Amino acid sequence: MNITITENLKRPDPAALASTLEALAARFGNRLITSQAVREQHAHTTTWLPTQPPDGVVMAQETADIQDVVRICAKHRVPVIAFGTGTSLEGQVNAPAGGISIDLRDMNKVLEVHAEDLDCVIEPGITRKALNEHLRDQGLFFPIDPGADASLGGMASTRASGTNAVRYGTMRDNVLALKVVRADGEIITTGTRAKKSSAGYDLTHLFVGAEGTLGIISEITLRLRGIPETIAAAACSFTTLGGACQAVILAIQTGIPLARIELLNTEQVKACNAYSKLTLPETPLLLLEFHGTALEVGEQSKNFGEIAKECGGGDFTWTTKPEDRTKLWQARHDAYWSVKALRPGAGIGVVATDVCVPISRLADCVTETEADLKRLNLISPIVGHVGDGNFHCSLICDVNDADEMGRGEEFMHRLVERAQAMGGTCTGEHGIGQGKQKYLKAELGSEALDAMRALKRAFDPDNIFNPGKIVPAA
Structure with missing residues (x-):
């Protein structure tokens, strides 16, 4: 599988690129890195897509750094690619036309927590695990869990989802507002901490999922949740894959408030057993988790057990011990590595x-x-x-x-x-x-693609933000 650089993705003029690197070196000193190894790390992909490294990497520490990189690159029409932790899977961090990667890992502060309002304001480089560690003592957590310990900025940019989405939604549902650096280096504020608004266009959700093609996120306001009183997890094996799927459908249709429900086919169960040292029956499997009071969790597990039995599911035992739940879900999160093995x-x-x-x-x-x-x-x-x-x-x-x-x-x-x-x-x-x-x-039709291209031209007229991503050339 090869990705070719199309005509509209020609590399910057060598003189323009040299001027850009010179200006960045003057502004950032040793925070501009041009070594081959570091550049390749910032285009690393876990897919079959080829690695296409940038020409340089800037380690950003504050919003002003992002603004200055964008201004310098815009002056010379050099591409800019935002980089969080590099866990994206469809080549989002590649630099098919070269350019400058802005590494946001050092922008990892929790700026504000409003426990009474169930929200927080963060920098884009903080990871979901680090955020939840910060919130834990306040009885709060951020529920979106894509498996990898991704940065929250990257998760917003790719509209991430994960194992908790069935109850808590995706990033689309949990981002209240953003600050975004636009193509001239100025900042757009897309919303407030209010839980709803009818004020103007919904710019927040335009940038959520834009994969850094319209601007670079510099600050995020997130919706939080209270840590449930009781969390129970279980594994339930089925005789057939169709039976496991039918149990999921019935559970959703009957309104059981599932927090997590994950399917593993027989091949994946075998891989997890071998890699994570588990002894799960090697048949189609559902991993489940319910959140609520002890009474609610007990009722939910009973109701699901009845559905599972109707669909060919076996007996299962619930656990509320954190260490047991962690082991079970870590095996699910390690699915990629278990397959690789x-x-x-x-x-x-x-x-x-x-x-x-x-x-x-x-x-x-x-x-x-x-x-x-x-x-x-x-x-x-x-x-x-x-x-x-x-x-x-x-x-x-x-x-x-x-x-x-x-x-x-x-x-x-x-x-x-x-x-x-x-x-x-x-x-x-x-x-x-x-x-x-x-x-x-x-999937969407040519008219929708034309609308996307028009948005791209409006927000990024010189096509410097992550070019070659999302919308194919006309």
Whole structure:
């Protein structure tokens, strides 16, 4: 799989790039890094997309740093790519036209916490785990959990989701306001701490999910939640994948307030057992978690147990011990690494891809996907945040085997087409980046793409913000 730099993504003029690097060096000193190793780290991707490093990396420490980088780069029309922790999966941090990467990891402060209002104001470089550690003593937490310890700025930029989305929503639902550095280096404030507003265009949600193509987030106001009185988790095995999916559908339709419900197919359970030293039955599995009072959690678990039994589920035991819950969910979060360990060796690559369908089509989509894998003789364990119809395939292929790679590409193309034909989307949470641009027209239509291009031109007329991402060239 190759990404080619299209004509409108020519690298900056060498003289313009040299002037940019000179100006950045004068402003930032040793916080401008141009070594090959560091530049490659800032384009690292865990997919099959090629690494396309920037020409330099600036370590930002405050909003003024972002503004100055943008102003200097804009003057010479040099691309600017925001970098959080580098956990994105569709090439979002690549620099196909070169340019400057702004590393935001040092902008990691919690600026304000308003416990009584259940919100906080943060810098974009803080990670979700660090934020929750800061909030824990106040009885609060931020619920969005994509698995990786991603930066909150990156999570906002990719409209991240995760295991808790079925109850708490995605980043779209939990970002109240942003401060964004625009293409002239000035700052846009998109909202306030109020829980709702009818004041003007919804700029906040325009930038959430924009993958850094319209501006660079410098401050985020987030919605928080109270830590539940009781948290209970369990694993429930099923005789068939279809039965597990049907249990999810029935649980959602009957209104059981699930906090987390994750699907692992048989191949993924085997991988997790081997990698995380677990002894789960090697059949389709649901991992569950409920939040609430002790009475509520007990009632919810009883109701789900009845549904699971009807759908071919076995017995399961709930646990409220933090250490047991952590072990169970860590195994889920380590799914990618467990898959990678299934087939070690040089040239073996893993690409994580996702789709999302209406909940009523979940069982059909997952079972047809498994059948496709068998037909194509491919290995791709399946995991999913199935409470909202989203699931992931971790396809393992030998990148040096042209035939196997061809079958892998066919599989991923058919996966997206299948989801879209069922009224779903080519990506529920990984985003578009470079990897899924070719599917947007079929999903949204050419008119929608034209509208996106018009927005891009309005906010970024010189195409300096993360060029080559999301919207394909006309």
